[in-house]
Amino acid sequence: MKLQLALDRLTREECIQILNDTQEAIDIIEIGTGVIKEYGMPIVREIRGLYPSKLIMADMKTCDAGRHEAIQAFDAGADIITVMAFSSKLTILETLKVAKEYGKRIMVDLLEVDSRDKIAELQELDVDLVSLHVGKDKQQEKGDFNTDLFSLVKGYDFEVTVAGGINLTTLPSIVKEKPDTVIVGSAITKAENPYDVATKMKQILNQ
Numbered sequence: 001m002k003l004q005l006a007l008d009r010l011t012r013e014e015c016i017q018i019l020n021d022t023q024e025a026i027d028i029i030e031i032g033t034g035v036i037k038e039y040g041m042p043i044v045r046e047i048r049g050l051y052p053s054k055l056i057m058a059d060m061k062t063c064d065a066g067r068h069e070a071i072q073a074f075d076a077g078a079d080i081i082t083v084m085a086f087s088s089k090l091t092i093l094e095t096l097k098v099a100k101e102y103g104k105r106i107m108v109d110l111l112e113v114d115s116r117d118k119i120a121e122l123q124e125l126d127v128d129l130v131s132l133h134v135g136k137d138k139q140q141e142k143g144d145f146n147t148d149l150f151s152l153v154k155g156y157d158f159e160v161t162v163a164g165g166i167n168l169t170t171l172p173s174i175v176k177e178k179p180d181t182v183i184v185g186s187a188i189t190k191a192e193n194p195y196d197v198a199t200k201m202k203q204i205l206n207q
């Protein structure tokens with residue numbers, strides 16, 4: 001299982017420092033939506049320059065103007081971009097088309113999706129990578145990550161990632177569901193020793 005580090009609610013300097021500290025333990029770098037809103041595509045370019053061989057996901061959370069936003073992020077060096085599941089089919093199809101042209105990927109963010117009809121629709125559109133995602137605001141209401149969320153994609157043939165307040169305590173129950181990638185942000189970035197937490201998490205994912 002892969003470990004994806006989400007860089008959210010951080011300054012540029014903090015992003016660079018945390019990446020420097022944790023790079024050995026992480027498989028995918030996620031440049032978070034808030035960081036992209038603050039610094040734009042230059043930070044995607046900068047991190048690509050610093051880590052030429054790491055996979056980079058730009059958490060664009062695109063929901064319209066799919067072609068334009070996909071080109072922006074892929075040109076800046078992203079390997080994967082996120083597109084919201086509630087977007088129009090045209091937006092999803094356009095981003096998929098651009099990703100194919102660049103030899104890159106889109107990840108459809110299932111934030112607030114609770115219908116398997118929507119999942120079936122995504123599969124019909126040829127989406128192959130999705131993220132089960134409990135939003136930041138919802139985490140405060142619901143507490144720990146609820147693994148029932150995995151039932152949404154059971155029986156479908158997606159590469160599955162999972163995100164939303166995952167920490168060292170909740171990770172073992174998530175691992176049991178065998179996602180392909182676990183996305184962790186604040187449990188690593190706000191830790192006293194990010195390297196230590198990232199390394200422990202990677203060990204659990206490797207078991």
Ligand SMILES: O=C(CO)[C@H](O)[C@H](O)COP(=O)(O)O
Pocket residue numbers: 006008030032033059134135136163164165166183184185186187
């Ligand atoms: O997409 C995100 C926020 O929209 C984050 O990448 C995701 O929630 C992981 O961060 P954290 O572990 O802090 O919840």
